[in-house]
Amino acid sequence: MNPIVSGLEALIDPTVLVCLLLGLVLGMLVGAFPGITATMAVALASGFTLTLEPVQGLAVLLTIYVAANFGDRVPSILVNTPGTPASIATTLDGYPMAKQGRAGLALVISALVSAIGIFASMILFAAAAIPIARLALEFGPSEMFALVLFGLTVMISISSKSMIKGVLAGVAGLALATVGRDPITGDQRFTFGINDLSSGVDFIAVIIGVFGIAELFDQLLTHHASKVRPISSLGRWWPNKAEYRQMGKPLAVGSVVGMIVGVVPAAGGDIAGLIGWDRARRVSQRPEEFGKGSIEGLTASDTASSATLGGSLTTTMALGIPGDSVMAVMIGSMIIWGIQPGPSLFTNRPDLVVSITAIMLIATILSLAISLVRMRGMVKLLDVPVHYLWATILMFCIVGTYATTNNIFTVVIMLIAGIVGLIMKRTGFPVGPLVLGLLLGPLAESNLRRALLIEGPIGLVSHPISAALIALALFAIIAPIVGRVRQKRTATAAARTEAGNALVKSSKGPHA
Amino acid sequence: MSSRRRAKATPTVIPAAGVAGTPSPADVAPELAAQPSRRLEIVTAAIALGASVAGFALALAIELRTETGGVDPRFWPTLLSLLAGALSVALLLIAVLRPPFDRSDLEAANRQGAIRLVVALVVAILYVVLWQLAGYLVATALFLAALLWVFGGRSWKTLIIFPVLTTAFTYVLFHTLLKVPL
Incomplete structure (x- = not known):
């Protein structure tokens, strides 16, 4: 059957519609509550979508992904607190606009450009996913290993303040992935005679632990009463003609930045938003207004962070390397459904590209509609007492984890992962590389060993694609280190010059 | 604890490779920020070193059904450790010799x-144990009530109605609709 027809046909099912609506409500809510990220919500939802059909489950998870991307703008604009990391850049101009009495306008512009960003990026997904997958299908073991290494190093360079801690977290993830049966020979490794460990450390439990429980524990540890009140005067809602015209250029800049950042493995909306905002300021005729309530700034940041969605999906589905942290969780769920994202997915199931594209587009339209209609009501959500939120999250983490395997051992793993995640967070170790290492570990190990067995170490650098990817991976680790050393040198030099000047002045002072 | 409290945003790490000169709105207010600590850095580096050594020993001790040598199942864990x-070791040296990392x-x-x-x-932990002994419904309702009390909820609606309704909702969702045996 034609893949387009069968892909769309899979959506004509009342359960899929219910799943879409459920995802919409959940996504909007988690987006709007600061402290619950989309990654955490998708990790939790993966617990109760495992028993669904893949397309139904994808409808829930992808819609949460999309809707959270709209909901998180609301607290950014009204209380200067990003609902999820993806809306960090929204606060730069969104909150100043709200303070000027233009909160309604900021909310509408944000929702409109977020929708446009996602639409633009979905064109990229629909057009590029299959060709990229076809290209990657030609990859041998050395190319696959290099690709995994590249994804991991990008994640490390993005998420770490200290490169050493980032690489250590990644290595810890890869090491954790070796627990269980050897991917090639089937020998037991690090199972210590525990039967539950022979199939490996449960990925979903670790994800719920480090992204869900650890975040919650951190809030329990550090929470204090906050006195910021949401902006209550919302003012005008719809932009006028001049304002629409202002949005054109930053919209284009933001879309391009978002799509490029989205395709880069592990880089998501938070980074894209900041880069998009910065790029739009550089090309703007009114750069001085950025950060003080500029419509251009808001447009650029929100378009860029939303336009990462399609790019991230492309990398995830076509290469099997997660495009951002939400996608890492998604890969875990898909594997449990028996779908292995990666080059062979779209050649085997081209209809899934159509289903995924359609789900993303419908989710975007619904999220946009609900954003334009219900934004006033969402402000009230911010007043829900925090103890309800904490208790519910903790319960859902435990029950959701149990639901994935019906085994209490998984819950224990999840709680341990939560404590480890909290310690990592408090000591400056990023959890992203740990999760990515755990997810990609078997892929990395089996491909490296195969490559070494076939051609020896030279095979890794003799193929042009793998050599290029390994070079990029090295660059991703070394460039930030060099950048930081340079920055430090410049700062020291500047401090020395200043101190020198002060000395000259003070020595001249009394004689003048 | 006041019932009007709101969840504070999770402090978000601004990407290290982020945009130079871009303000970072998610940084925590200076008076609330965590302080850098050399002792913490040394302890974490020492734990990491201990774990690496343990990992190395365990990797060499992996039992194989057939000894092939070279690139065998011990290869990758050994390389990683x-x-x-x-x-x-590098982290430990940095912790001792350099100023501790910024935790702002x-x-x-x-x-x-x-x-x-x-x-x-x-x-x-008690919840997980009680779940095995008393079943999902009783354990979950008690668990939620206890948590809400610990987190500062005091009204009867919070401590009774909310736990009962939430437990019932999740039971219907997981057990009845999604067929997850609870």
């Missing part, structure tokens, strides 16, 4: 928070 060991993106822990965390963890 050696890499982790080298990085841990994290909020400082407070005593009340530490107590809240430990109690919540204990309640969670």
